Amino acid sequence: MIKIDCHTHIVSRAIRDEYFARCKNYALVMQMADSILPNPECLDTVLESERLFLCPVIDLKAPIPERLVEIESMLDKYRVVGLKLFLSYQRGRADDERLFPAYEFCIKHRLSVTFHTGLCSLVLPSDQAIEDSSIVYIAHAAEKFPDVNFVAAHMDDPEFDRCISVMSNYTNIYTDISGAYETGTKEAADIDGAIARFRHATDLWEDSWRYFLYATDFCPPIELGQLDEYDYSIEKMFSPEHFDDIYYKNALRAFPRLSDYIKL
Numbered sequence: 239m240i241k242i243d244c245h246t247h248i249v250s251r252a253i254r255d256e257y258f259a260r261c262k263n264y265a266l267v268m269q270m271a272d273s274i275l276p277n278p279e280c281l282d283t284v285l286e287s288e289r290l291f292l293c294p295v296i297d298l299k300a301p302i303p304e305r306l307v308e309i310e311s312m313l314d315k316y317r318v319v320g321l322k323l324f325l326s327y328q329r330g331r332a333d334d335e336r337l338f339p340a341y342e343f344c345i346k347h348r349l350s351v352t353f354h355t356g357l358c359s360l361v362l363p364s365d366q367a368i369e370d371s372s373i374v375y376i377a378h379a380a381e382k383f384p385d386v387n388f389v390a391a392h393m394d395d396p397e398f399d400r401c402i403s404v405m406s407n408y409t410n411i412y413t414d415i416s417g418a419y420e421t422g423t424k425e426a427a428d429i430d431g432a433i434a435r436f437r438h439a440t441d442l443w444e445d446s447w448r449y450f451l452y453a454t455d456f457c458p459p460i461e462l463g464q465l466d467e468y469d470y471s472i473e474k475m476f477s478p479e480h481f482d483d484i485y486y487k488n489a490l491r492a493f494p495r496l497s498d499y500i501k502l
Contacts, residue, residue: 356395
C-alpha cells in the first residue's frame with residue numbers, strides 16, 4: 239500500500255537510513271528550530287532523497303518576514319510542501335497577527351501549515367505553552383484563511399475530543415496522532431487504551447476519516463522510533479474502506495503542493 243507519512247523528523251542521514259530500512263513510504267520532514275534540537279543535516283538529508291519533502295520551520299523566536307524570504311528561495315530545490323510551527327514549545331498562538339504574513343505566503347505558494355499542538359516531548363526543551371497551541375486558535379486562523387490547510391498535529395493532545403469537535407466545523411483543518419507512542423508515555427505503555435481514547439474522539443464525527451493523516455513523528459534519537467504502532471492504530475480506528483484516504487489521498491489534499499512532486 240502507498241503511504242505518505244505526513245509528519246517525521248528525518249533530519250539527519252542516519253535517521254533517514256534507518257527509516258527507509260524499515261519502510262518504503264514517502265515522508266514529510268518537519269525541520270526543527272535549533273533551540274529545540276539542532277539539525278544541521280536536515281536540508282541535505284531531504285535534498286538527497288526524492289521520497290522526502292520539506293516543511294521548513296518558522297521559529298517563533300526569530301523574525302518571520304526574513305525567514306519567509308529564505309524559504310521562498312528553497313521551494314523547488316528542497317521540495318517544500320508546507321511550514322512547521324512549534325506551538326507549545328514556543329509561545330504563540332495560531333491566530334496571532336504576526337503569523338498572518340506566513341499564511342499569505344502559503345496562499346501564494348500552495349503551502350500548508352503544520353502546528354505542534356498539546357503536550358511536548360519528554361526529552362526536548364520547551365516553553366510549555368500548552369494552551370496556546372489549542373485547536374480553538376487554529377480554528378480562528380482557519381476561518382480567517384480558508385484557502386490555507388492547517389494540520390493540528392497530535393490531535394491537541396490530550397484534548398482529543400475537543401480537537402475533533404472543533405475540526406468538524408471546518409474543511410481546511412487536518413489532524414494526526416503522530417508521536418503518540420513516544421517511549422515513556424502512558425500511550426506507549428497501553429497502546430490499546432490509547433487507541434480507545436483516540437477512537438472515542440474520531441467517532442464523534444462521522445467524516446473524521448477525511449481529515450485524518452497517517453503520520454508517525456519518526457525520530458529515534460528522541461525516543462520516536464515507532465512505526466508499526468501507527469498501522470495498528472489506523473486498523474483499529476477506521477474502516478478498511480478509508481485506508482487509502484488516510485494513508486495517502488488525504489495527504490495529497492492536505493498538502494496541495496505534494497502533487498507537484500508525487501505522481502500516483
